[in-house]
Amino acid sequence: MPGPSPGGSPERETGAGGRPRGPGRDRRVRFRLPHTAIALPTVREEERLFYRRLEALAVPGPGGFGPLFVADGWSDLTGESPRATLGRTRPGVAGCEGPGKSRAKGAGFGDPGWALSAVSPADDRLLRKRVVRAGLGGPQPRPGQEVSVKVLGALEDGGLVERDPRLTFVPGHGDVVQALELGVPTMQPGEISFFLAACPYAYGRPGREPDVPPEAPLLFEVTLLEVRDGPDPQPLPPAARLRLGSQRRERGNFHFARGDFAAALRSYRLALHALDGPATAPPGPEEEEELQEQRVKCLNNCAAAELKLGQVEEALAACEAALRISPDNGRALLRRGQLLAEQGRDAEAALVLRRALELDPASKVIHAELSRLAKRQSAPSSTASQDPRHDPMPPPSPGCVGEFGCAGTDTRPAPSWRG
Numbered sequence: 001m002p003g004p005s006p007g008g009s010p011e012r013e014t015g016a017g018g019r020p021r022g023p024g025r026d027r028r029v030r031f032r033l034p035h036t037a038i039a040l041p042t043v044r045e046e047e048r049l050f051y052r053r054l055e056a057l058a059v060p061g062p063g064g065f066g067p068l069f070v071a072d073g074w075s076d077l078t079g080e081s082p083r084a085t086l087g088r089t090r091p092g093v094a095g096c097e098g099p100g101k102s103r104a105k106g107a108g109f110g111d112p113g114w115a116l117s118a119v120s121p122a123d124d125r126l127l128r129k130r131v132v133r134a135g136l137g138g139p140q141p142r143p144g145q146e147v148s149v150k151v152l153g154a155l156e157d158g159g160l161v162e163r164d165p166r167l168t169f170v171p172g173h174g175d176v177v178q179a180l181e182l183g184v185p186t187m188q189p190g191e192i193s194f195f196l197a198a199c200p201y202a203y204g205r206p207g208r209e210p211d212v213p214p215e216a217p218l219l220f221e222v223t224l225l226e227v228r229d230g231p232d233p234q235p236l237p238p239a240a241r242l243r244l245g246s247q248r249r250e251r252g253n254f255h256f257a258r259g260d261f262a263a264a265l266r267s268y269r270l271a272l273h274a275l276d277g278p279a280t281a282p283p284g285p286e287e288e289e290e291l292q293e294q295r296v297k298c299l300n301n302c303a304a305a306e307l308k309l310g311q312v313e314e315a316l317a318a319c320e321a322a323l324r325i326s327p328d329n330g331r332a333l334l335r336r337g338q339l340l341a342e343q344g345r346d347a348e349a350a351l352v353l354r355r356a357l358e359l360d361p362a363s364k365v366i367h368a369e370l371s372r373l374a375k376r377q378s379a380p381s382s383t384a385s386q387d388p389r390h391d392p393m394p395p396p397s398p399g400c401v402g403e404f405g406c407a408g409t410d411t412r413p414a415p416s417w418r419g
Contacts, residue, residue, distance in 0.1 A: 143171075151222055153220045173270060303332075304335075338369060353373065
């Protein structure tokens, strides 16, 4: 058989009699190319490159990340005017102190101690971006698309607390911290960027035990590796649907405990979507019972988050959906009774609350709600005729979220790295 021709051109096999086979006559082509190895940086080399870039930014330094929050060369992703955020927290997120401020106990954007004159315009720069290497020119991720990124993250002292060589998520699903949720959709494939995140866009007031302190800002280095269309919902066995639904509900509980009620609501709705998704096989009796229990938990938690967001009608609809599945669910009955009383629908509220009391006769909360309702109904008719809600019920309590305790009391460690 002839050897390779000069220059690495393909060799041609000969047919019978040594004659070359003509084009299209079962000719077989072989390319003999030199073996090429692409060297990838090791973990230590990646870290060295990361810390060199930090040093170029003068991090770590005596001012921590403070100087970077006011430095030029960064773009701001928060999208609010500087004074729009003073004296209040970002909607749905627990507040933290402004960048570069001392961490006095209880001080934060949402606390009364912050005066307009005491905060500079730079304090609004809660999420900032700096491009390290431009992308390859491809389109930015669109809503619903799935992305894969490489992430490194550091504290102000330079301590590395995040490392993920390939993190895959769908922006908007609440699977990662807000810095990545909002930052990655601004990138192009192949791009490397820094994202400087104040605590509302990182791990909030609680931080993340044991490595991220409370109210800590973070600096992320993110490489956008791949963008692709989001996966279509695939049929899953009942056990997988239960596992995915439980994971998303627990993630919602984590967001709720941090005060990010919008992200919590997204997670609870995604949990319901997983529980109601296509199945590879019908669930057995025990699996169906557990699926129904998980749905009721998610609906109750949706109602709690919707109340926090002021979505009263949506909260009432979630309670009613939970009661259609489990008519004797005490939490849904109590919350529905409170909401009906708040709307002035006293007769309906009394029926619902009495049913809740039958299920839990020792409940002080239900007794108190019925007592308020009775006092309101026994008020002078002249006053009542002016406004059926002349003595309105107090705003309904959001109750407890999940099955581990009341909102804000989840003592379990935060999910590793994902927000």
